[in-house]
Amino acid sequence: MKTKSTSDSHPARSGASRWRERLASSEALITLAVTAVAVGLLTGSVAIAFRVAVEWPLEQQFGHGNAELFETLPPLWRFITPLAGAALLALLWQQLRPRQRATGVAHVLDRTYNYAGRMPLANALAQFIGGVIALVSGQSMGREGPAVHLGAAFAALFGRRLKLPGNSRRTLIGCGVAAAIAASFNTPLTAVIFAMEVVLLEYTVAGFLPVILAAVTGASLAQALYGNAPLFTLPPLAPVTLAELPILALGGIAIGLFAALQLRLFARLRNGRFNRAPLPLRFVAAGLLTGSVAITVPEVMGVGYDTVQLALLGELTLSALLVIAAAKALTFIVSAAAGLPAGSVGPAVVMGAVAGAALANATALWLPGSDANSALYATAGVAAMFAALINAPLAGLLAVVELTGHHPLLMPAMVMVATATLSARFSSGLPGIFAIGLAGSNYASTRFRALSKISVLTAMERNIVQLTSPQLNATATAQVQRQHPRYLLLARDDAMLVTAASGLSTLAAGSELVWSQLPGESSAAVAIAATATLAEALQQMDRAATDWGFVAQSAPGQNRRTAIGVLSRAMIAQSY
Incomplete structure (x- = not known):
């Protein structure tokens, strides 16, 4: 009779296998760092390709360096363009399966925490084209x-x-997010904090280092192509006075309430009849609304960074600022609730800038002796809206500095961020816009996130022997005893059984091993991939209604999987 042990059944490990095992360790900083640079190059290149695909056709229409001058279009074209684009998207989305239509940050969070970070290629291609x-x-x-x-x-x-272990998958996703943001906007520090604050939901040294390297790699690609000038230009700024801090605090409360109103409208649309309407109807309704509003308020079209620049320079009146803020909020929330495949951060920047500039104008009107500066208030408003709507206060603060290149703006921005975040969370009772609908999932579970960082390879018991028969002769039994295994495995009727091997020591010399006569109970074990995390292993045990699993690995060039270890709920609990 033959037996298989973990020591003699494995083929020689390749360099790729050793690389994967290093990544399975939660302390594999050097290996993760090298991998992060490769991920940064890949995802940064994809993000730049997307940016070029968006800007090139717009620059053909509006001129080089002017990719957002939708205001120059005639009113009729401002109405037709969003409507036609939404209709085209509806036509394309109808050709996709329902599960292929999910895009954006919410999709990333859902797949990261509910599907072990598995991102379908079809959704990514739909996101790019859409x-x-x-x-x-x-x-x-x-x-x-x-x-x-x-x-x-x-x-x-x-x-x-590359079949990398599951515990490194979430870190790589954070690296990809950071590199893509840094490559798109040349804001590496904001990209790092956004990835940690919104996607990874934690700050650890082991997580920071690879994400930082990926962001630097992505930003380097962007600077090589576009230079390193800040996105926005500021006029000369006077330092903020202590007398202005209460005004900024009140402005933060107002922006927080404004964001809370948007969050409530978004949640109502997503959970109400609007979301149950046919997809083409939702898309066309969003395009029709944007086109209709754009006839009189063309600033709602596109990302709107040209409008942000005007707000920073103080070239918009109070009435214009208020109208743009309200119109942008309405068109953006309806478009996002409809499921159009674009982002929420750009609108947050626009709304924050015009709301902050409106506060500066109102302060100058109500307090004629004040020195309210539009640029200062607008940039603080950007950070406040970022914090209140996206629920990413640190990323909002750093975005202000990196987008303007002016670090003295941090103090006024901090005041508005604090009050805006508090008022938005308390008045709406909702998380950031990306997390709406995910609160009851693994996204909200700290235990799940902790187990997702640990590979099964680090927690499993490797000292096992897999039997090929329920009864071994004396020679085979002696061979098993000499290996001193902690657990025995037996494949039976398309199932794997596991039992403790403590009873081997009680067998007399020359005895035969009979599985049914071993002391203790045998349990069914579910197969767990060697790339899985403890969170995935626990989910598989739950689905199989068992307390045991065996970790299986395929040898190179072979389809048959070999057990390399066993894992129990108790082992998982000890690792948490």
Whole structure:
């Protein structure tokens, strides 16, 4: 009779196998760092390709360097363009299966925490093509959501292609997100904090280092192509005075309430009859609304960074600022609730800038002696809206500095961020816009996130012997005893049984091993891939209604999987 042990059944490990085993360790910083640079190059290139695909056709229409001048279109074209783009998207989306239609940051969070970070390629391709159509046709959304989705998807596909362990998959997704944002907007620090704050939901040294390297790699690609000048230009700014801090705090409360109103409308549309309407009707309704509003308020079209620049320079009146803020909020929320494949960060930047500039204008009107500066208030408003709507306060603060290159703006922005976040969370009772609908999933489970960082390879018991028969002769039994295994495995009727091997020591010399006569109970064990995390292993045990699993690995060039270890719920509990 033959037996198989973990020590003699494995073929020689390849360099790729050793690389995967290093990544299985939660402390594999050097290996993760090298992998992060490769991911940064890949996802940064994809993000830049998306940016070029959006900007090139718009620059053909509006001139080089002017990819957002939708305001120059005649009123009729401002109406037709978003409507036609939404109709084209509806036609394309009808050809997709329902599960292939999900895009954006919410899709990334859902796949990261509910599907072990597995990102379908079909959704990523739909995001690329759909995002280009949405932004070129002037939908009232941004390009950050597509960048995040594409970065996460191609990072996950990279990890899956190389069969990297599951505990590194989530870190690679964070790397892809950071690299894509950094490559799209030349904001590496904001990209790192966004990835940690919104996607990974934690700050650890082991997580920071690879994400930082990926973001630097993505930003380097962007600077090589576009230079390193800040996205927005600021006029000369006077330092903020202490007397202005209460005004900024009140402005933060107002922006927080404004964001809460949008979150409530978004949640109502997503959970109500609007979301149950046929997809083509939702898309066309969003395009029709944007086109109708754009006839009189063309600033709602596209990302709107040209409008942000005007707000920073103080070239918009108070009435114009208020109208743009309300119109942008309405068109953006309806478009996002409809499911158009574009982003939410761009609209948040626009609404924050015009709301902040409106506060500066109102302060100057109500307090004639004040020195309220539009640029200062507008940039603080951007951070406040970012924090209140996206629920990413640190990313909002850093975005202000990197987008303007002016670090003295941090203090006023911090005041508005604090009050805006508090008022938005308390008045709406909702998380950030990306997390609406995910609160009851693994996204909200700290235990799940902790187990997702640990590979089964680090927690499993490797000292096992797999029997090929329920009864061994004396020679085979002696061979098993000499290996001193902790667990025995037996394949029976398309199932794997596991039992403790403590009873081997009680067998007399020359005895035969009979599985049914071993002390203790045998249990059914579910197969668990060697690339799985403890969170995935626990989910598989739940589905199989068992307390045991065996970790299986395929030898190179073979389809048959070999057991390399066993795992129990108790082992998982000890690792948490």
